[in-house]
Amino acid sequence: MREKMVFIGGGNMASAIIDGLLGQGRKLTDFLVVEPYEPTRASLLARGLACRESVGPELADAALCVLATKPQGLREACAQVQAHLPAHATVVSIAAGVNLASLSQWLGGHTRIVRAMPNTPAKVGLGMTGLYATAACEAAQRDHVDSLFAAVGERIWVDTEAMIDAVTAVTGSGPGYVFYFMAALEKAARELGFGAADARRLAVAAFRGAAELAAGDDAALTELQDRVTSKGGTTYAALTHLREAGVAQAITEAALKAEQRARELSAG
Numbered sequence: 001m002r003e004k005m006v007f008i009g010g011g012n013m014a015s016a017i018i019d020g021l022l023g024q025g026r027k028l029t030d031f032l033v034v035e036p037y038e039p040t041r042a043s044l045l046a047r048g049l050a051c052r053e054s055v056g057p058e059l060a061d062a063a064l065c066v067l068a069t070k071p072q073g074l075r076e077a078c079a080q081v082q083a084h085l086p087a088h089a090t091v092v093s094i095a096a097g098v099n100l101a102s103l104s105q106w107l108g109g110h111t112r113i114v115r116a117m118p119n120t121p122a123k124v125g126l127g128m129t130g131l132y133a134t135a136a137c138e139a140a141q142r143d144h145v146d147s148l149f150a151a152v153g154e155r156i157w158v159d160t161e162a163m164i165d166a167v168t169a170v171t172g173s174g175p176g177y178v179f180y181f182m183a184a185l186e187k188a189a190r191e192l193g194f195g196a197a198d199a200r201r202l203a204v205a206a207f208r209g210a211a212e213l214a215a216g217d218d219a220a221l222t223e224l225q226d227r228v229t230s231k232g233g234t235t236y237a238a239l240t241h242l243r244e245a246g247v248a249q250a251i252t253e254a255a256l257k258a259e260q261r262a263r264e265l266s267a268g
Contacts, residue, residue, distance in 0.1 A: 020151030078106035097265025127153030130167025
C-alpha cells in the first residue's frame with residue numbers, strides 16, 4: 001500500500017499541490033488533509049478528499065507531512081503533529097519566516113525537515129519553489145519532496161537555509177512586484193483611452209507574452225530588451241524615462257528590503 005501524504009492545512013497552496021499531483025496520476029486516497037476550518041473542510045470533503053478536523057493516529061502511515069498552515073498557527077499545529085509523527089516521515093514546511101531550528105524544537109526534535117518557499121503561480125502550475133533540506137534528509141526523501149513541487153512548477157534547491165530568504169525576496173514576493181507593474185501599465189492604458197476590460201487585457205498580455213519569450217530564449221534579459229528597442233523609437237523613449245527615474249535600482253532595493261524582512265521573520 002502506498003503511504004499517504006498528510007497536509008496540515010487545506011488552504012490555497014495545499015489545494016494547488018494536491019491538484020497538481022492528481023493531474024499527474026495520484027489518487028484521492030493518497031491524501032489526508034487536516035483542516036480545522038469547517039467550510040474549507042466541507043469543500044475538500046465534497047471533492048472526495050479524506051479530511052479530519054485535527055491530527056490523529058492516521059499520521060503514523062505518512063511518509064510525507066506537509067505543514068501548510070499560516071505561520072502564526074504553525075507552533076500549535078506542530079504540537080499536534082508531534083504526538084503522532086513517525087520517525088521515518090519527512091516534514092515539509094511552506095510557512096514563511098519559520099526556521100528549521102524552531103520547527104525541529106516544536107516537533108520534539110524531529111530532524112527530517114524541508115523548508116519550502118513556493119509562490120502563488122503554483123495555483124496554475126507555473127510556480128517556482130525554493131527548497132532547503134536538513135542533513136538528516138536522505139536522497140530518496142529529497143526526491144520525494146522534489147516531485148511534490150514539480151507538480152506545481154519549477155524548483156530550485158539552495159545550499160543554505162539563509163538562501164530561502166533570498167528565494168522569498170525574488171520569487172516568493174516576485175508575483176507582487178509583477179502585479180504592481182501590470183497595474184501601472186493597466187492605468188496607463190486607461191489614460192490612453194481604453195476601457196477597463198481592454199486595459200487589463202493589454203497589460204496582462206504584455207507580461208504573459210514577454211515571460212514566454214524569455215522562458216524560451218537563453219539570451220540575457222538585457223539583450224531581449226535591446227531586441228525590442230530601436231534608438232529614437234517608442235520603447236527607447238519609455239525605457240530612457242524609466243532609467244532616468246531610477247526604476248531598476250528601486251526594484252533591486254525593494255527585493256533587498258523583502259529579503260531583510262524575511263531574515264527578521266526567520267530570526268523570530
